[in-house]
Amino acid sequence: MGIKKKKNIIILTACMVLCFILYQLYFFLTITSETMSGNKLIPIINHVNLGGSHLRSEADRFINDNGIIRGVYYLSMPRYRPEMNEFKCLNSEQRIPYENVNDDYCDCLDATDEPSTNACLNGTFYCDTQYQSKPVTLHKIPSNKVNDGICDCCDGSDEWDHSDDQKLLSQSNSRHYRYYISKCSNNC
Numbered sequence: 001m002g003i004k005k006k007k008n009i010i011i012l013t014a015c016m017v018l019c020f021i022l023y024q025l026y027f028f029l030t031i032t033s034e035t036m037s038g039n040k041l042i043p044i045i046n047h048v049n050l051g052g053s054h055l056r057s058e059a060d061r062f063i064n065d066n067g068i069i070r071g072v073y074y075l076s077m078p079r080y081r082p083e084m085n086e087f088k089c090l091n092s093e094q095r096i097p098y099e100n101v102n103d104d105y106c107d108c109l110d111a112t113d114e115p116s117t118n119a120c121l122n123g124t125f126y127c128d129t130q131y132q133s134k135p136v137t138l139h140k141i142p143s144n145k146v147n148d149g150i151c152d153c154c155d156g157s158d159e160w161d162h163s164d165d166q167k168l169l170s171q172s173n174s175r176h177y178r179y180y181i182s183k184c185s186n187n188c
C-alpha cells in the first residue's frame, strides 16, 4: 500500500471519528439545554428492543426512577409484593387479587390498592422525592391530584402519565435517547 493511500485512510478515519464526536456533542447539548430550562428528563422504556424474557409488562409504567411503585411510601414497598397472587390492603385485613392493584379502580376500603392512580378518592400519593429537607417533611399529596394536569409534587412526579403531545424533544431525538420531557419541572 502506498504512502499516499495510507495517508488517505488515516485522514478518512480521523474525519469519521470527528463526525461521531460532533454528533454526540450535538445531542448532549440539546439534552443539556432542555434540562437547563427546568424541565425534567424521564426515561422511556423501549419495549420493542428489550425483547424475549426481558420483555416488560404494562405494569412497568407504574415503576418510578427509584425502582419503587409510583406513589408508594418506600417503607411500605415490601407490602406491595404479591403474596399468593393476592394483595393485602395496608390498613385492614381485606385481601384482593393482585391484578387489582393499580387497575384504576378503588378496591381496598382504605384506598391503598391504587397508589399510582387517582382512582381512590381518599388515597395518598407519595412523591418520588419522598422527603423534603429544611424542615424535613414527608412529601405526599391526595391521590385525586395524580395526573390531573397540575404539578403538585415538587419533583413533578404526580404527573407521570404523559401523552404524546407533551413530548418536547423531536421524535428522532426521543428515540435516540429514549427520553422525553415532562411538563413539570423538578423544584425539589
Ligand SMILES: [Ca+2]
Residues within 6 Å of the ligand: 100, 101, 102, 103, 104, 105, 106, 107, 108, 113, 114
Ligand atoms: Ca384497584
Ligand SMILES: [Ca+2]
Residues within 6 Å of the ligand: 145, 146, 147, 148, 149, 150, 151, 152, 153, 158, 159
Ligand atoms: Ca397533579
